Amino acid sequence: MAPQVFDIDADELGIFLDEVNEHLQALESGILALEETTDPDTVNRVFRAAHTIKALAGTVGHHKMQELTHTMETIFDAMREEKLVSTPEISDQLLATLDYLQLFRDEIANQEMSDTDISEQLAGLRAILSGDSSPPTQAAPSNGNAHPVAIALDDALKARAKAMQADGYSLFVAVATTAPGSFAPAARLTQAAIAVMDVGEVLYQQPSMDDLANTKHDHKIELLVATKEGASAIEKMLADVMDLASYNVAPFVLETTTPKPEKPALPKKTKAKPKTGGGHGVDLSAEKTVRISVERLDSLMNLVGELVTDRNRLLQIESSLLAIYGKADVVNDLTEMNGHLGRVVDQLQEEVMRARMLPIGSTFAKMPRLVRDVSRAAGKQVNLIIEGEDTKLDRSLIEFIGDPLIHLLRNAVDHGMETPEERERLGKNPTGTVMLTASHEEGHIVITVKDDGPGIDPEKVKNAAVKRGLISEDEAAQMDDEEAVDLIFRPNLSTAAKVTDISGRGVGMDVVRSNIERLSGSVVVESKLGEGTTFRITLPLTLAIVQTMLVSMHNITYAIPLSTIIESLYLSDVTISNVKGNPVIHWRDSVLPLIDLRDFFTHPRMNGNHRGDNSRPAIVTVAWGKQRVGLVVDKIIGKQDIVVKSLNPIMGELPGISGGTILGDGSIALIIDIPGLIGAAMQARKQGVTV
Amino acid sequence: MTKILVVDDAKFMRVRLTKLLSGHGYEVVEAENGEEAVQVYKAERPAAVLMDITMPQKTGIEALTEIRGFDPQAKVIMLTALGQESMVVQAVQAGARDYVVKPFDPDRVMLALKKALG
The missing domain is CATH 1.20.120.160 (HPT domain)
Incomplete structure (x- = not known):
């Protein structure tokens, strides 16, 4: 090393x-x-x-x-x-x-x-x-040979010293100095005084305890000590005090002193007045916690994942046994046990998931600085309001959500906010507001970034997209405002020229979207011209175990994340029509494009459209952002929690597939990457390929 | 084994001190603020205490005063950073046996501790 x-x-x-x-x-x-x-x-x-x-x-x-x-x-x-x-x-x-x-x-x-x-x-x-009157705390300069060891006592003290002497006490003058450069010399001198008090009575000390408390001293302390022990006892006490440069104990002769009215002080034990350091009133019954390494949590989650797989496998064995033996006692026992095991595994999974959750506050906490810096630099006045910082999400998500949020906030302030003068002219509060919120919604985490800026002008976005050749004039003409604003997420809308003239929202927004989609999340934008823009990010609670709908195609099983599914219907219940050569169904007052997974994953069509004997073709309607499509599958198998396993990188990027999982019977299912699939299919359609 | 209470709000400091002390054969109990220090002291009655001064909830000096209140024999050594001289004097006047400046020299800590334990 x-x-x-x-x-x-x-x-x-x-x-x-x-x-x-x-x-x-x-x-x-x-x-x-x-x-x-x-x-x-x-x-x-x-x-x-x-x-x-x-x-x-x-x-x-x-x-x-x-x-x-x-x-x-x-x-x-x-x-x-x-x-x-x-x-x-x-x-x-x-x-x-x-x-x-x-x-x-x-x-x-x-x-x-x-x-x-x-x-x-x-x-x-x-x-x-x-610029301020207080120089940094510095110890007073050392004064090497200041005080000679002559102690001036007032009459009262002298009388007291005399009396003690008569009582059999010996009087000593102890002088100690601190080493130059030692830390907190006043404290060392205080220690010296206190140490001496252990073997005798300190009749007088210079500087006093109060002076020491105010760090007023010349790196030296003089003590008049009355003791029944000898000088060596005092020396021994002083020897124990660290950082003393020297100490000296000498007998004190009363008669040699000349009384002076000079601040003689009885050794008074100054009661320390503890200063409060602030931060009181915090509840101390705080939960008992231990720190645990992230690796350990990850491996715990993996093990729970294995357990989920095994539980699924047991359920399969149970149904096989049921088929062979009917409702025999031993099968009933297994059913009962499986039921219990299932509940325990569910709970365990939830607990581990919870243990992996962190409040998003740590990520949000970086944002006020960002907003401040950006708004100062851009000459904007922006008030950032943060809500829901206690919302918890999986730590793997927390790690990656920071960058997209920074991007959104920076845009919101830098480009998406008018100058104070402009705002005033528009009759708005000169200080703009950006709200950053997080909350739990139906098994999802929702994060929003909302501003009260000028909003995104759909016409300007369209023009920019046409100019950059992303869409044709025709397409632009057919787009509604919502679709137009959504164009800001297109790659290349902004990478080249500065497009601050379209409220600047194009800056790297495609990266924001793809980063969020990599987290199995989605981001949509809503904007009202003149009133502001809201970005809404939806994220899953965890990435490790996903609720899915299993479907099959040619006996290959695919898993569709439940969070993307809106509903399923049987193909036999609907009528398929064609729009520009692409299959669609009319459903719930809208046109739903269909994607046949057989075509998408290029399974050979066996006997034309024949789907095999035990198939019951179905359409699973999925949504991503604002886009909805119907996926045509051979058969719906059912709901299942699956443990996400990444595919061997050797397989390269598989369009439409985000990972794999092992099912209860040991077979493998491929997890469908809905955003990837929709994107690829829509792209292909544009190029005239029928999928 | 002689039991030492280490009080610091910075976990890293506690880890460092615990390593040092257990390396010298002491048993270590920890507290992360003044309030907890008082509680742990009551429960564990350590032979000595190494305590930070600047801590949230209850400062080292407040905790020191409180501990000395119910155990005048308590042997408390303050851990302090540069620039806190008057605080250190306060602590010593309130009954701290000694103090060690952070970042501390392990030998100094052990020396102060041995002296305090007599």
Whole structure:
């Protein structure tokens, strides 16, 4: 193994990164919040976050990270003491610093140190501080040979010292100094005083406990101690205090002192007044949690998947036995057991699924910064409202949903929002609103990005699409507004020229859609000219186990994700007609294009249209986004939960197939990729191929 | 085995300290904030406590004061970061035996601990 750049082991890295990320996130949201509030809780939160990152960075030995966070901490401290109020410029500096911290975090993760120069960044941060009256906390300069060991006692104290001497106490002057450069010298000096109290009574000390509490000292403490033990006992106590540069204990002779009215203080034990660090009132009956690695959760999910397969297999065995033995006792027992097993496996599956779920909040939390930065850069005023951040979804989805959301939000602000002046002219609130929401809906996760911008002009989109040769003038003429707006998801609508003139929504929207579809999700857009645009993303709860409808074609089984199915009907119940040579049915007041899976997957047509003896051809109506089609299949087998297995990459990209699964009888079913299939079939139709 | 309570809101710090302490043959119990530290202290009665100062919910100093309130003999060593001098003085005045600055040198931690345990 290569030598470690940073002092961190592989097994610690996960925890370290989790922690750093959590605090970076807190910093980011806190810095943004500070633009609008001076709430002490918020200041405390960012202070703590910077403080913790500083300690973490220092522990693994990333000194640049440590230095930056230290300076940030000093800034937050100044805010805490109300010597400094955040401004957008200060936020800019702090946020830019955050970018460095993220870079450094990655360096630690990769055990690689770059030669990134932070001097400019540091100078920027320090400029914030110097603009304010409070210099960073610095220990008072050391004053090497200041006080001679002459202690001035007032009369009362002198009398007391005398009395103690008479009682058999010896008086000593103990002087201790702290090592230069040692940390928190005031605390060491305090420790020295307290240590001495263990062997005697401290009659007088300079600086006093109060002075020490305010870190007022010259790196030195003088103590007048009355003890029944000798000097060596005091020395022994002082020897135990770390970081003392020197200590000296000498007998004290009362008569040699000249009384002066100089602040002589009885050693009073200052009661510490604990300062509240903020953040009270949090419920401590928090649930007991353990951290578990993602790999372990994944393997748990895989095992549950195996169990689901086995359960399906058992059900098959049960029906075979039923066919052979009828309702014999042993078969009934098996039925009963299968029923129970089925319920347990269902519950187990749900529990594991739940364990894999994370609130989407962690992804949403990045968005305020994004919206802020983009709107500042674009000269827009945008208020981002986030709702439903507690909505939970599978962690594999969380990982991949961030990018499409960033894209949508960036577009919403950058291109999809009028300038404040323009908005005012239109009679709108000069500050635009973008809403980002997440919620659960019927076994799906729905995420929406909604703005109150100008909306998408269908005519402009059509024109752009025609100009780019994506659609013909004829097609454009036939399109309704909804279809026209949907064109923004077409590839190549925007990649070349800037199309901000169509409200800019074309920018990479095809990538957004394909990313979401890769997650078995869909995205649709609704837009009202002048009122705004809403993107609605629908995602499955999990990707690992899918509810499907099994259908067959020539004895090959296919699985259609239930989430895409609207209904099924028998072919015998409908009349097929033709539109431009393509089969359609009229169904529920609309024309439903049919795709015969035999044609699509090019099964040889056996005896023309004959579908085999036990087939009962059916149409499964599926929807993707706004597109609906009917899939013609030989037979509907039934509903089944299946475990998604990816296909060997050696097979390459199979159009219309997203993966495979093993069925209860050990045979294999192919999972139909509905968006892929619809896309490919519609494309082929355009080119005049009948499918 | 001598039981030590480690209190820090950063899990990474707890892991580090636990590694260090168990490497020296101590048994370690953990708490992640001041409030929990008080509870764990009551339940486990550790021989010594290594406690962060800056923590949410209850600071190390508050927890220290509370612990010393019901166990004046409690041996608490504060873990602190640079730039918290007055806090450290407060802690020492409130009865902390010692303090170690973060990022800490393992030898310093062990030294402070041995001294506190006498």
